[in-house]
Amino acid sequence: MEQLIKQLDQYRKDIEAYMTATAETAEEFRIKYLGTKGIVKSVMGEMKNVAPEERKHFGQILNEFKQTVEEKYHQLKESSAEKTETAGAAFDYSLPADNFLTGSRHPLSIVRSRIISIFSRLGFAVAEGPEIEDDWHNFGSMNLPEDHPARDMQDTFYINNSKEEGIWLLRTHTSNVQARVMEKQKPPIRVICPGRVYRNETVSARAHCFFHQVEGLCVDTNISFADLKHTLYFFVKEMFGSDVKIRFRPSYFPFTEPSAEMDISCLICEGDGCAVCKHTGWVEILGSGMVHPKVLENFDIDPNKYTGFAFGMGMERICQLLYRVNDLRLYSQNDIRFLQQFTGSV
Numbered sequence: 403m404e405q406l407i408k409q410l411d412q413y414r415k416d417i418e419a420y421m422t423a424t425a426e427t428a429e430e431f432r433i434k435y436l437g438t439k440g441i442v443k444s445v446m447g448e449m450k451n452v453a454p455e456e457r458k459h460f461g462q463i464l465n466e467f468k469q470t471v472e473e474k475y476h477q478l479k480e481s482s483a484e485k486t487e488t489a490g491a492a493f494d495y496s497l498p499a500d501n502f503l504t505g506s507r508h509p510l511s512i513v514r515s516r517i518i519s520i521f522s523r524l525g526f527a528v529a530e531g532p533e534i535e536d537d538w539h540n541f542g543s544m545n546l547p548e549d550h551p552a553r554d555m556q557d558t559f560y561i562n563n564s565k566e567e568g569i570w571l572l573r574t575h576t577s578n579v580q581a582r583v584m585e586k587q588k589p590p591i592r593v594i595c596p597g598r599v600y601r602n603e604t605v606s607a608r609a610h611c612f613f614h615q616v617e618g619l620c621v622d623t624n625i626s627f628a629d630l631k632h633t634l635y636f637f638v639k640e641m642f643g644s645d646v647k648i649r650f651r652p653s654y655f656p657f658t659e660p661s662a663e664m665d666i667s668c669l670i671c672e673g674d675g676c677a678v679c680k681h682t683g684w685v686e687i688l689g690s691g692m693v694h695p696k697v698l699e700n701f702d703i704d705p706n707k708y709t710g711f712a713f714g715m716g717m718e719r720i721c722q723l724l725y726r727v728n729d730l731r732l733y734s735q736n737d738i739r740f741l742q743q744f745t746g747s748v
């Protein structure tokens with residue numbers, strides 16, 4: 403009897419040593435302890451050798467032992483089932499978590515947000531227009547009637563080019579949004595219009611069949627070229643820093659009169675001359691001018707009462723100057739090594 407109790411203690415220790423199990427070891431445990439030839443059965447068999455007066459007490463001990471075995475078996479079975487769910491691998495909850503990749507903003511998106519934020523401080527709202535446009539909004543209303551030679555300045559992707567069904571195209575500039583805005587809204591108008599534009603160009607480091615522009619339009623009473631100049635000067639200083647200089651060169655755009663292109667002093671060589679500024683010390687960043695009276699008339703805005711200025715700039719060019727990106731193709735290749743480099747805040 404004493405020997406049997408010792409033996410039971412040993413069994414209990416053995417049982418405790420089982421921690422987690424696979425389905426197989428749980429089954430092994432069951433056969434070893436609870437099977438027809440198992441340990442529980444065999445210790446129960448010892449009852450017949452026990453003196454009658456001790457049977458009650460011994461019976462209790464054996465029942466408790468049996469319960470311990472059964473509970474352990476349940477535990478093992480459960481833990482083996484959990485393990486199967488995690489594909490058999492023991493999961494270590496103390497391991498550090500995987501790195502959480504948050505991604506970063508596209509450089510053009512950073513530049514776009516900064517442009518919006520600067521102009522919004524001067525009271526400019528953001529306006530958007532369609533990328534698939536009709537001939538009138540992209541060209542006609544902007545003072546480029548059919549057969550106007552200036553249409554050749556921009557190689558257009560036509561979607562439909564028949565008189566009967568109408569002329570539909572991918573907008574070649576964001577100036578179409580000027581038209582869309584003036585159609586709906588009368589002065590005072592102060593908007594900037596960021597968006598994607600398309601031109602039929604062979605893709606290379608310096609040219610792309612799509613790129614991004616930001617158009618600006620301000621129409622009100624008493625708007626002069628001085629307003630245009632100071633607005634753009636404020637923009638340039640906020641964008642590139644207060645040391646940057648600007649200059650205007652006379653130019654031609656059908657929708658503005660007079661027209662001017664604006665250059666800024668080269669940020670890369672600071673005026674000494676480099677490949678980006680073609681050794682001139684200046685880089686062109688936008689086209690601008692006073693809104694042509696005909697354009698205002700096209701939208702029933704009286705040019706004798708109202709005047710306005712407009713400008714259009716390339717976002718990729720701003721990005722190139724800020725981040726030194728020298729190949730236009732990088733913006734749309736989705737190469738993670740390129741995209742991960744931009745962490746600029748808005």
Ligand code: DAH
Binds near residue numbers: 713
């Ligand atoms: N639309 C012109 C282009 O794509 C840019 C431009 C020039 C826009 C002068 C303007 C402007 O609003 O006044 O080349």
